[in-house]
Amino acid sequence: MNMVNYAAMSDQELKSYLLTHKDDKQAFYAYMDRRKSRHRDAAIKLNDPAWEEIIAVIQKQLDSN
Template identity: 50%
Template sequence: MTTANYDAMSLDELRQYVLAHREDIIAFQAYVDRSKAAGRMISIDLNDNNWEETLTEQIRQSTSVESESE
């Protein structure tokens, strides 16, 4: 069995790999960890009464950061 080198992949390449190899749990965890570190993961607190506004703001910030990096 061939082992993929997740560290050598860009985050987008790793995402594509995970989508093509959904059974590879280690790759998925690597993707989640790197996405969090890159600030790509968005989370919400359902106990926050303003969670919808917070989520909208996080999405806006995320998309502006991604467009700046292109």
């Protein structure tokens, strides 16, 4: 039985633990749950003119398939 308290670990401690205990599935799930629970801002705003370039690149990729 695993008696490690993942909730008491900082993000960096949990990541380091996970990297050294790769077979610990509970640590993996704790790490992923923690990551998924965080709000992440979009890297680009909806009104950013760069969207036109992004859409053009996507469309070019779609057209080439």
